[in-house]
Amino acid sequence: MSDTVKFHFDVDGSDFSSAGEASVTVKKKLRQLGYPPEVIRRVSIAMYEGEINMVIHANGGTADVEASDDEIVIILSDKGPGIPNVELAMQAGYSTAKDHIRNLGFGAGMGFPNMKKYTDEMRIDTVVGQGTTITMKVRF
Amino acid sequence: MKIKEIGNLLDAVCLTGESHLDSEVISACCSDMMSDVLAYVKDQGVLITGLINPQVIRTANMMDMICIVFVRGKKPTEEMVELAEECGIAVMCTEKRAFEASGILYAAGLSRSAEGKHV
Numbered sequence: 001m002s003d004t005v006k007f008h009f010d011v012d013g014s015d016f017s018s019a020g021e022a023s024v025t026v027k028k029k030l031r032q033l034g035y036p037p038e039v040i041r042r043v044s045i046a047m048y049e050g051e052i053n054m055v056i057h058a059n060g061g062t063a064d065v066e067a068s069d070d071e072i073v074i075i076l077s078d079k080g081p082g083i084p085n086v087e088l089a090m091q092a093g094y095s096t097a098k099d100h101i102r103n104l105g106f107g108a109g110m111g112f113p114n115m116k117k118y119t120d121e122m123r124i125d126t127v128v129g130q131g132t133t134i135t136m137k138v139r140f
Numbered sequence: 141m142k143i144k145e146i147g148n149l150l151d152a153v154c155l156t157g158e159s160h161l162d163s164e165v166i167s168a169c170c171s172d173m174m175s176d177v178l179a180y181v182k183d184q185g186v187l188i189t190g191l192i193n194p195q196v197i198r199t200a201n202m203m204d205m206i207c208i209v210f211v212r213g214k215k216p217t218e219e220m221v222e223l224a225e226e227c228g229i230a231v232m233c234t235e236k237r238a239f240e241a242s243g244i245l246y247a248a249g250l251s252r253s254a255e256g257k258h259v
Contacts, residue, residue: 110175
């Protein structure tokens with residue numbers, strides 16, 4: 001098995017204007033590594049949605065990306081409020097985002113469904129009051 | 141349609157470098173909701189929006205879009221323009237409103253999807 005390239009980011013939750021920076025960096029790195037455009041696109045969209053979610057709902061967290069020959073794994077981990085009802089959160093159009101987030105162009109309740117759509121595997125480990133870890137895999 | 145033609149059709153001012161202006165685009169998306177851009181855009185090369193924040197640029201980057209048209213006279217910040225340059229995205233501003241700008245580009249041949257190109 002060949003080497004896996006790993007990236008780690010601390011996602012700042014205090015400043016919305018920086019939300020999405022990690023995903024932009026990952027996209028650039030994956031292009032440099034020569035991954036196929038369609039794979040990069042799927043990883044980018046899924047990670048970006050997740051990163052924005054972490055900033056909106058959990059005051060930031062960490063993002064780890066592991067890129068190997070046949071899959072890219074994205075792990076987003078936060079110490080936010082957790083998700084009381086994952087099934088409900090997965091429904092298209094369901095959102096708990098406040099109006100000020102909608103005014104920034106987000107919070108349409110499409111983040112989770114979109115993350116699932118663009119990845120081959122999506123796992124949500126969440127404990128209310130402790131935090132959430134989302135693991136997504138894109139295979140190719 | 142070349143990106144520079146979009147600028148001409150919309151009387152728009154281009155804020156990024158000349159290098160992107162000869163790139164070809166065949167479709168566009170108009171929205172102020174970046175969530176919807178992320179959920180519904182497939183192969184649109186142009187984003188028409190009146191929303192101003194860095195996530196507009198980042199969203200376009202994630203979706204492989206290569207041109208953003210800011211409508212209603214909205215002006216992106218210097219930081220946004222720099223980020224767009226880094227991402228290879230052309231940024232322009234027009235005084236026209238979203239409906240009018242979209243209509244002009246649609247009438248001139250831009251479609252809502254690469255497959256569904258109208259004539």
